[in-house]
Amino acid sequence: MSQAIIECVPNFSEGRNEAILQEIAKQVRSVAGVALLDIDPGKDTNRTVFTFAGPPEAVCEAAFRAIGAAAELIDMSKHTGTHPRMGATDVCPLIPISGISLEEVNQWAQKLAARVAEAYSIPIYMYEASAKSEDRRNLANIRSGEYEGFSEKIKLPEWSPDYGTAKFNTKSGATVIGARDFLIAYNVNLNTKSVKKANSIAFDVREKGRVKKAGKKIVLDSQGNEVREPGTLKNVKAIGWYMPEYGFAQISMNLTNPSQTPIHEAFEAVEEKSRERGIRVTGSELVGMVPKKALLEAGKYFQRKQKSNPGLTEHELIRIAVRSLGLEELGPFEMKQKIIEYAIENKEDRELIDLSMEQFADRLASDSPAPGGGSAAAYTGALGASLGTMVASLSQAKKGFEKQWEMFAEEAEKGQILKQQLLHLVDADTAAFSGIIQAVRLPKSTLEEIDTRTLALHEATKIAIETPLQTMRIAYEAIDLIAKMVTDGIPSSVSDAAVGGLCLDAAIKGANYNVRINLKDFADEVYSQQILAEADSIMSKSAPKLIEIERNIKKIINL
Numbered sequence: 001m002s003q004a005i006i007e008c009v010p011n012f013s014e015g016r017n018e019a020i021l022q023e024i025a026k027q028v029r030s031v032a033g034v035a036l037l038d039i040d041p042g043k044d045t046n047r048t049v050f051t052f053a054g055p056p057e058a059v060c061e062a063a064f065r066a067i068g069a070a071a072e073l074i075d076m077s078k079h080t081g082t083h084p085r086m087g088a089t090d091v092c093p094l095i096p097i098s099g100i101s102l103e104e105v106n107q108w109a110q111k112l113a114a115r116v117a118e119a120y121s122i123p124i125y126m127y128e129a130s131a132k133s134e135d136r137r138n139l140a141n142i143r144s145g146e147y148e149g150f151s152e153k154i155k156l157p158e159w160s161p162d163y164g165t166a167k168f169n170t171k172s173g174a175t176v177i178g179a180r181d182f183l184i185a186y187n188v189n190l191n192t193k194s195v196k197k198a199n200s201i202a203f204d205v206r207e208k209g210r211v212k213k214a215g216k217k218i219v220l221d222s223q224g225n226e227v228r229e230p231g232t233l234k235n236v237k238a239i240g241w242y243m244p245e246y247g248f249a250q251i252s253m254n255l256t257n258p259s260q261t262p263i264h265e266a267f268e269a270v271e272e273k274s275r276e277r278g279i280r281v282t283g284s285e286l287v288g289m290v291p292k293k294a295l296l297e298a299g300k301y302f303q304r305k306q307k308s309n310p311g312l313t314e315h316e317l318i319r320i321a322v323r324s325l326g327l328e329e330l331g332p333f334e335m336k337q338k339i340i341e342y343a344i345e346n347k348e349d350r351e352l353i354d355l356s357m358e359q360f361a362d363r364l365a366s367d368s369p370a371p372g373g374g375s376a377a378a379y380t381g382a383l384g385a386s387l388g389t390m391v392a393s394l395s396q397a398k399k400g401f402e403k404q405w406e407m408f409a410e411e412a413e414k415g416q417i418l419k420q421q422l423l424h425l426v427d428a429d430t431a432a433f434s435g436i437i438q439a440v441r442l443p444k445s446t447l448e449e450i451d452t453r454t455l456a457l458h459e460a461t462k463i464a465i466e467t468p469l470q471t472m473r474i475a476y477e478a479i480d481l482i483a484k485m486v487t488d489g490i491p492s493s494v495s496d497a498a499v500g501g502l503c504l505d506a507a508i509k510g511a512n513y514n515v516r517i518n519l520k521d522f523a524d525e526v527y528s529q530q531i532l533a534e535a536d537s538i539m540s541k542s543a544p545k546l547i548e549i550e551r552n553i554k555k556i557i558n559l
Contacts, residue, residue, distance in 0.1 A: 009050065
């Protein structure tokens, strides 16, 4: 479980007036929880790309305000620039980063589009994963004719907007909104200056490939079209170029679907094709920022390639990815500047887990009601998952256990994920309690204020109920890890697995107490019964598993 994070990359038709850009930026920054990561203006194109990220609701609110500012301040009837465009806010993509699917992001895109069309009278077209018809998936198709041609294009039945009326907005033009996959701009460095050789490698790997030739003659099909030989990588665009400031050539790539062709696969493909030509890959470069997942997957890939343990911490895996891909050849790799989740990380979300063990214990021992038992239960569960992960990692590297290497590697990976989820819940539980306190302190002088306070308290209490329930779910999931490490892990670490089991037992029982005390006097009886049924189910399912773990431990250590 991780917080849902999305990115928004709106393109505004203004790249010269700094005052307008700063006003749009002010609107983005005005939304709590949103991090404005980059503003990239172009004077010749008269176009600026903004990049911001955060939770979906906050990002959509920031996009709505930014589009409103652009509609007010940019007059498209006076706009000139070299880049194709059709509106003051030309295109506004929403992109899943972590904890959310493309389909879920599409739902947010549809809501944003409907809201923008109604509030600002801007015709809205949906593209990419949000397209309502296949001919509208491609931005170029929608934008064809640009601003100057849209006053007539919008009258055509086939180009009626997806949201808003089929009436051209002279000042703001039209806007394209949609959910799309993250695009990674990635360059691989070569020990050659030859653009010709670099291009040859690029043609080998890019999806489009190269034109097929018979000798020097281009091969044509029966319709007279050029026949192409596709490259090895799907959803990859690539070209070779020479970089004077570096003194070598690069393969410049756009990975348009990193889930299908991730960074490490692109790197390996370029390395293979370069080697065939006697060229060596010396490193690589990420242009812009990437989701954390991209580098975690790369770290795991290179660990598995060496038959080493992929169940490492996030930072360890990222450092392995950075070294393996040569991402520091051109300069230091700063995680907070290159990884989106780290750049927007809210310190309040990690206040407790960033404390030392002594500081956390001192905080628990203070006279403050939070952190309390819920946070302690989550942390205890994280310790249990950590111990299971430790035994898996030790067993994977132990002589005589080579045949089970893959199993231990998979269990270590699972353990790291469960540990991170439980650590997140340490702060989440305290935040849930704080939410109740904030709701209690709301004014209640009028009937309207009483209603607002009652609703806020109801919603805050639900969060306080569901957070420890999530601790129960994840701690229960970790029991199987401990069970497997007791029976299959190295015997010398069985006591470590045993302590892990006890931690998970305490976490589940402790979280269960927190669920029940927060349910006390909760008004929604149907909801309460559903929660209690799930909590009871976890308790009843975990008990026999934990008893079996203890029985096996006693057999192994002759108790």
